[in-house]
Amino acid sequence: MPRRPRWRLTGPALLCVLLAGLFASAADAPGSSARPVVARCELEGVVDTGSSSYLSDCVARAEAAGHDALLVRLDTPGGSLEATRAIVRTFLASRVPVLVWVGPSGAHAGSAGVFVTLASNVAAMAPGTNIGAAHPVVGLGGQDPEATGGEHLARKVENDAVAFAESIAQQRGRNAQWAASAVRDSVSVSADRARALRVVEYVAPTEADFLAQADGRAVTVAGGESVRLSTRDAHVVALEPSLPQRLVHALANPGVVYLLFLVAALGLVVEVSHPGGIVPGLIGVVALVLALVASSALPVRAGAVALMLVGAGLIIAELFVTSGLLGVAGVVLLGLGGLFLVDRFDPEWFVDRSFHISWTWLVPTTAVLAGAAAYVAYRGAQTRRLPQRGGDLGLVGEHGTTLAPVTAQSGEVFVHGERWRATSTTPIRSGAHVVVRGMEGLTLFVDEVPT
Structure with a gap:
């Protein structure tokens, strides 16, 4: 019999090899049915308009991409009540299951972080973390509301926060009684205790362990739809914040605001003492504008800002008087302004006691400013003692x-x-x-x- 040409057999063989390769790559590709995809974002630091916008954007992007879940790593001392409500609304309206992990060890979900954690579909905490202390210690001028507005105002503010926490806990099937006590009594519990009280579902040392434990759990998303989680060995996609969101969140830091005020003061002092430098003055003006913008995004006392501005003015006046007293008074006012800068009792914010400018940040920066001001005053006085070099x-x-x-x-x-x-x-x-x-x-x- 005549033999068939080899090229007729080669074509089908190559086609089979190509099809096998396509099937293999499709099976290994992230996002295929063989491997789930979980979006990931972080809430670290203050809950502000920048972080609120970022988390809302994360939920929208996870929904648009059809991801299996959204994982949020949480470590916050609390923040703006309005931003917290925006995050809670976004989580409750999400069609993608939201998983919140409080970690790593040493992290905490304080004050406003309690509401964010309660709003998740599934929550876990790393060993060595804590959650709680969401009592609204609010008032006008930093005082307790009962002292400023009477018992009626205090009860009204507290009851509103309690109802907010209870409604979230009930909707997510968590311990509503503990949520109320976290607000009324500033209760804070560890990871193991939180799991025993049904505040969170798991204790997980890592994000991967949390995803493995949550795998197969049935949750209810927006619209009443029941979804069974598929998160074990998931392909994690990090969702990064935009540049404006990063900038707003970076500025919403008490230490950054105080540093910007100091830079503004130094820049203006150098410009006044050496007119025509332009660059120091420009840096000072930009830093002052950024400091004022950041102040609008934080619970900042107007009186503290006024103290810092007066302090900067006294340091500038020292250049012309060189008495030493004005410079010392200016440095003291700047230090006091930094000490009282953050109003932790603002009724629009839920923050814990750690939300302030620490002494380890305040003392060195104030000392550096005092040294710089003393040097400028010394050089000014030294210049005045020199003989005149111009004119007759x-x-x-x-x-x-x-x-x-x-x-x-x-x-x-x-x-x-x-x-x-x-x-x-x-x-x-x-x-x-x-x-x-x-x-x-x-x-x-x-x-x-x-x-």
Whole structure:
């Protein structure tokens, strides 16, 4: 029998190899049915408008991409009540299961972080973390509401926060009684205790362990739809915040605000002491604008800002007075402004006691500013003691050389890089070294310097 050409067999064989490769790559590709995809974002630091916008964006992106879940790593001392409500609304309306992990060890979900954790579909905490202390210690001027507005105002503020926490816990099937006590009594519990009280579902040392424990759990998302989690060995996709969100969140830091005020003060002091530098003044103005913008995003006391501005003004005044007292008073006012800058009792914020400018940040920066101000004042005083180098008096004591013989009626000298008419009570030969003793109009009075 005639043999079939080999090329007729090669084509089908190559087609089989290509199809096998396509099936294999599809099976290994992230997002295929063989491997779930979990989006991941972080809430670290203050809950502010920047972090609220970021988390809302994460939920929208996870929904649009069809991810199996959204994992949020949480470590916060609390923050803005309005931003917290926005995050809670987004989590409760999410069609993608939201998983919150409080970690790593040493992290905490304080104050506003309690509401964010309760709003998740599934929550876990790393060993060595804690959650709680969500009592709204609010008031006008930093005082307790019962002292400023009476018992009725205090009860109204507290009951509103309690109802907020209880409604979230009930909707997510968590311990509503503990949620109420976290608000009323500032209760804070560890990871193991939180799991025993049904505040969170798991204790997980890592995110991967949390995803493995949550795998197969049935949760209810927006619209009442029941979803069974598929998170074991998931492909984790990190969702990064946008540049504006990063900037707003970075500025919402008490230490950053205080540092910006110090930079603004130093920049303006340098510009005033050395006019025409432009760069120091420009840096100071930009830092001042950023500090004021950041102040609008934080619970900042207006009185503390005023103290810092007055302190900067006193340091600038020290340049002209050089008494030392104005500079010391300015540094003290800047330090006091930093100490009282953050109002932890603002009724629009839920923050714990750690939300303030720490002494380890306040003391060194104030000391550096005090040293800089003292140096500028010292150099200013030193400059005032120097003899005048410009104008008529600036020529007295200068040395020069005679260009022509000098007599009581006429003569010519070269002084300070310039040719001058000169006279002398004693005749001086040409080429002699002279010193200026006085000046009248454009004529110098000189004496010969003995050689």
